Amino acid sequence: MIVLLLSFAIGSARAADPATLVLPTDAAGLAAQLTSIELGIRDPSVPAATAAAYGHAQQRIYRQLVLDPALSTDVQSRLPPALQPPVGRGLVATAGLMSLVKSPRADLPNWRIEAPGDLEMLTAEYHAAETATGTPWSVLAAVHLAETRFGRIHGTSVSGALGPMQFMPATWAAYGTGDVRDPHDAIRGAGNYLAKSGAPGDLDKAIWAYNHHTGYVAGVKGFAEVIADEPVTLRGFYGWEVEYRTPKGWLWLPVGYAEETRVPIAPFCARWGSPYCP
Numbered sequence: 001m002i003v004l005l006l007s008f009a010i011g012s013a014r015a016a017d018p019a020t021l022v023l024p025t026d027a028a029g030l031a032a033q034l035t036s037i038e039l040g041i042r043d044p045s046v047p048a049a050t051a052a053a054y055g056h057a058q059q060r061i062y063r064q065l066v067l068d069p070a071l072s073t074d075v076q077s078r079l080p081p082a083l084q085p086p087v088g089r090g091l092v093a094t095a096g097l098m099s100l101v102k103s104p105r106a107d108l109p110n111w112r113i114e115a116p117g118d119l120e121m122l123t124a125e126y127h128a129a130e131t132a133t134g135t136p137w138s139v140l141a142a143v144h145l146a147e148t149r150f151g152r153i154h155g156t157s158v159s160g161a162l163g164p165m166q167f168m169p170a171t172w173a174a175y176g177t178g179d180v181r182d183p184h185d186a187i188r189g190a191g192n193y194l195a196k197s198g199a200p201g202d203l204d205k206a207i208w209a210y211n212h213h214t215g216y217v218a219g220v221k222g223f224a225e226v227i228a229d230e231p232v233t234l235r236g237f238y239g240w241e242v243e244y245r246t247p248k249g250w251l252w253l254p255v256g257y258a259e260e261t262r263v264p265i266a267p268f269c270a271r272w273g274s275p276y277c278p
Helices: 027-042 046-064 069-078 084-098 118-133 137-148 168-177 183-196 203-210 214-229 231-237 265-272
Strands: 243-248 248-252
Touching: 027 046, 027 069, 027 231, 046 069, 046 084, 046 203, 046 231, 069 084, 084 118, 084 183, 084 214, 118 137, 118 231, 137 183, 137 203, 137 214, 137 231, 168 183, 183 203, 203 214, 214 231
Parallel strands: none
Antiparallel strands: 243 248
C-alpha cells in the first residue's frame, strides 16, 4: 500500500501535529494525499494512534473539498475506484454537518475539551447498545462523532443539551437511565431514543427526531453508512478534532482548552498559536 509521509512525526509536540500539514491546492496533489490517508486508515498494520492522526488530516481535506465543489469533483475522479464511494459518502456527510453552522461566530464557546474515550471501549458500548435496543451500532458511532467528537466536548450546548450524546433534560428523563454524562449510559440512552423514534426501520425519522435538521440527518446517515460498510474507517473518524468556525477560519480547540464563559478569539490565538489558530 501507499504509506503517507505527512511531514510530521506522530505523537510529537505541537509543530509535528497533523494540523500543520500543508494541503496541496491542485486536484492531483490532493487526490494523491487523500488516497494515502484513506489507505493508511484502512491498513491493519498501521497503529490506531497513527490512523487517528490520518483521520484529522482527512477531516481537513474533506472540509476543503466541501467548500470547493468543482475541486471536489475533480479530486474524487482521481481516487482509486474502491475509494470513490466511501469518500463520496463521507463528503456528503461532512457537508451535511457543516450546514448546521449558518455563520461563523466571533467568539469561542464555553467548553472543556478532553481526550476522547478509548476507541475499543466505545466500540464495545455501541455494539452493546445495538444488542439492547436494535439501533445500529454504526448510527450510534456517527451520532457520537457529530455531537461531541467522541466525547471530546464537555459542556452544555446553546439549546441546553448535556453529555457525550447531547441529550435535552426532558428527553433524557424519558429515554435514558443513569448519568447523562457517562458514556455507557448516554450511548445506551441514545440507542433507546433512536429505536423508539424509528430505528432501524426508518433511520431518517429516527435521526430527525434526534436533531430536526436535514443536514444533520444526511451527516449521521452518511458517516454511519461508511462505518457500517467498513468498520475500520471508524479509526479515522475517531481522529476528527473539535474545529470551530470563526471569521478567522476554522480554529482547532485542542485538549486542554477550558473556558467557563464564551471568550474572544484574540486571547485564544495569543495563547495557543499555530496550528490551533492559523
